[in-house]
Amino acid sequence: MDLNELGASIRAVLDDKTSAREEGLSNARSATRSCGNAIRAMHRYEMDVASKLLDDAQEKLDSARSALSDHSDIYHAGFLHDAEKEVAEARITYALVTGAGLPTPASLGLPPTAFLKGMAESIGELRRHILDLMRHGELERCEELLGAMDDMYYLLVSMDYPDGITMGLRRLTDVARSIIERTRGDFTTSAIQNSLRAALQEHAAHLGDGPR
Secondary structure, X not given: OOHHHHHHHHHHHHHHHHXXXXXXXXXXXXXXXXXXXXXXXXXXXXXXXXXXXXXXXXXXXXXXXXXXXXOHHHHOOOHHHHHHHHHHHHHHHHHHHHOOOOOOHHHHOOOHHHHHHHHHHHHHHHHHHHHHHHHOOOHHXXXXXXXXXXXXXHHHXXXXXXXXXXXXXXXXXXXXXXXXXXXXXXXHHHHHHHHHHHHXXXXXXXXXXXXX
């Protein structure tokens, strides 16, 4: 083989790899974008819209995986893992906000590490949802979600593996802990204020029923 033939054969391989990378990266970005839009729809209580966006995210993620299936070096470059994490975060958030059963890595077709990192980041989205519920006085539902956040945190801290295995999970778990602590503090304040408001209203009602 002369150098021209060698160059042509190498270029063919690299052209194929570049094409696969561009397709995979484009679909991974689309999946991430759909996940972000789905979470925004959840916070607006547009659950049908969120569900469709989650399906779109899964479709784009599957397309990215398919495009990169013959290129393991690009498959594991990092951007596909990030998209998988975003899908996990959105799916877990959707399940908890809607009261559905918590998904598993197997049910979502996701690797455990991406699933766990998505779980850690879903705690931040749940805080936002809980704060909204507090404004509407739905404290019982807030307490249920706080319990779910605690349960997820205890699962996360039990994953005591090196960062080389979990790919940064420990840092996300530490962030999740601080989010839970702040949310519990906000909930306690809201519950106290709600109790005081109820007591004042009851006292005012008794005064109104008194002798005239």
